[in-house]
Amino acid sequence: MSNKATSIHGLWTSRWAFILAATGSAVGLGNIWKFPYITGENGGGAFVLVYLACIVIIGIPIMMTEVLLGRRGRSTPINAMKRLAVEAGAHKAWQIIGWSGMLAGFLILSFYSVIAGWALSYILATVSGTFADASPEVVGEHFGALLGSPGSLLFWHTLFMVMTIVVVLRGVEHGLEKAVRFLMPTLFILLLVMVGYSMSMGEFMRGVEFLFKPDFDKITQEGILIAMGHAFFTLSLGMGAIMIYGAYLPENTSIAKTSIVIAGADTLVALLAGLAIFPIVFSNGLEPGAGPGLIFQTLPIAFGQMPGGLFFGTLFFILLSFAAWTSAISLIEPAVTWLVERGFTRMKASVLAGAITWVFGIGTILSFNLMSDVKIFDKTFFDLLDYLTANIMLPLGGFAMAIFAAWLMPRIVTKDELGMGDGPGYAIWSFLVKYITPIGVIFVFLYAIGLIGEK
Numbered sequence: 001m002s003n004k005a006t007s008i009h010g011l012w013t014s015r016w017a018f019i020l021a022a023t024g025s026a027v028g029l030g031n032i033w034k035f036p037y038i039t040g041e042n043g044g045g046a047f048v049l050v051y052l053a054c055i056v057i058i059g060i061p062i063m064m065t066e067v068l069l070g071r072r073g074r075s076t077p078i079n080a081m082k083r084l085a086v087e088a089g090a091h092k093a094w095q096i097i098g099w100s101g102m103l104a105g106f107l108i109l110s111f112y113s114v115i116a117g118w119a120l121s122y123i124l125a126t127v128s129g130t131f132a133d134a135s136p137e138v139v140g141e142h143f144g145a146l147l148g149s150p151g152s153l154l155f156w157h158t159l160f161m162v163m164t165i166v167v168v169l170r171g172v173e174h175g176l177e178k179a180v181r182f183l184m185p186t187l188f189i190l191l192l193v194m195v196g197y198s199m200s201m202g203e204f205m206r207g208v209e210f211l212f213k214p215d216f217d218k219i220t221q222e223g224i225l226i227a228m229g230h231a232f233f234t235l236s237l238g239m240g241a242i243m244i245y246g247a248y249l250p251e252n253t254s255i256a257k258t259s260i261v262i263a264g265a266d267t268l269v270a271l272l273a274g275l276a277i278f279p280i281v282f283s284n285g286l287e288p289g290a291g292p293g294l295i296f297q298t299l300p301i302a303f304g305q306m307p308g309g310l311f312f313g314t315l316f317f318i319l320l321s322f323a324a325w326t327s328a329i330s331l332i333e334p335a336v337t338w339l340v341e342r343g344f345t346r347m348k349a350s351v352l353a354g355a356i357t358w359v360f361g362i363g364t365i366l367s368f369n370l371m372s373d374v375k376i377f378d379k380t381f382f383d384l385l386d387y388l389t390a391n392i393m394l395p396l397g398g399f400a401m402a403i404f405a406a407w408l409m410p411r412i413v414t415k416d417e418l419g420m421g422d423g424p425g426y427a428i429w430s431f432l433v434k435y436i437t438p439i440g441v442i443f444v445f446l447y448a449i450g451l452i453g454e455k
């Protein structure tokens with residue numbers, strides 16, 4: 001094994017540690033905040049179906065690819081790709097995957113942190129009784145007031161960025177594993193409680209139907225792009241986060257099984273969130289297409305009515321903030337480790353990367369209030385960032401990784417890393433990543449811009 005690189009940033013203590021960290025990265029605002037609201041905006045069932053298909057035929061194979069690239073490269077995405085390109089006799093320009101990933105991570109975190117700030121502020125609002133017996137109007141007004149206040153948004157965004165940097169500067173081995181091991185299962189159970197509560201509401205079945213009954217008239221060409229983009233976003237794919245976690249993965253771990261477990265857990269959390277939220281939406285006569293505020297305008301209504309709502313509500317927003325936190329760490333980790341490899345101390349690297357992200361976040365904050373009328377391509381700054389990263393940069397990153405691993409890396413290397421023996425596993429991965437994933441991504445892009453399919 002002498003030709004294999006080793007990681008300078010340490011290794012996970014076990015396969016479970018990796019699973020927990022990668023799940024921590026995957027499960028976040030994407031599942032609980034974004035999935036329900038984009039499902040609502042894109043008409044429900046058909047959108048969910050496309051999203052699920054993307055998880056299975058694009059997401060899981062790309063996750064395997066990304067872990068494989070990370071473990072083989074044992075370095076930050078930029079250096080790992082450089083090293084692997086040299087090893088495969090390909091052009092060094094493949095390191096651009098690392099660069100664009102780092103940029104995507106930083107752009108995503110700049111708005112992610114603002115939304116995570118909403119979650120933090122809702123801990124305080126819930127525990128102080130703001131939502132007790134509150135009507136949908138009162139809950140809506142509370143959310144509107146938060147969005148309308150750049151000062152509050154800045155405060156919570158700052159707090160969240162500081163929290164993120166504090167963990168990142170101590171390094172991935174510390175703290176993260178333990179936090180995820182304990183918090184993820186608790187979040188899961190709490191979502192079950194919420195679903196249980198939703199079941200007791202009159203409109204539970206309408207929620208179920210909305211989520212699972214596909215009506216293809218309701219989904220647009222752009223909706224299909226959003227569904228695919230979300231498969232990348234929710235699994236943290238296409239920007240190197242999973243690659244960097246893979247770089248810390250011990251040698252003899254099954255990449256396929258691990259990826260399936262992570263994708264499965266992530267999908268389950270999203271579907272549970274949907275099942276908890278839509279019945280509340282319908283029972284209270286709210287709009288499924290309400291946009292980014294959806295969970296913040298619906299869940300508090302339920303917490304305000306249900307027995308023990310103060311406790312469950314507070315706990316829920318604490319756990320949501322934690323889930324966002326573990327994702328945020330992975331968004332900034334590629335940039336920080338890259339700076340460390342350039343000679344920065346971990347401390348300096350974290351503070352620098354964090355500060356730049358923080359400044360950028362101000363753009364998102366203003367797009368909800370003072371600059372909400374400023375539109376570029378008909379989108380606010382926040383919408384544009386979200387669209388550009390999730391729907392374009394991440395799929396392109398995944399596309400490039402697929403092409404590189406399947407077409408350029410020696411078969412013997414990918415086969416050795418995936419370690420699936422001579423069963424059908426390797427052949428399936430290879431077929432998907434060689435043909436299906438790249439064609440799928442291109443197809444969705446062309447379809448979304450109207451070059452193929454009916455107008």
Ligand code: PHE
Nearest residue numbers: 026028029030031233234236
């Ligand atoms: N997967 C995270 C979520 O669903 C977001 C994320 C995207 C994290 C890309 C890392 C990289 O919330």
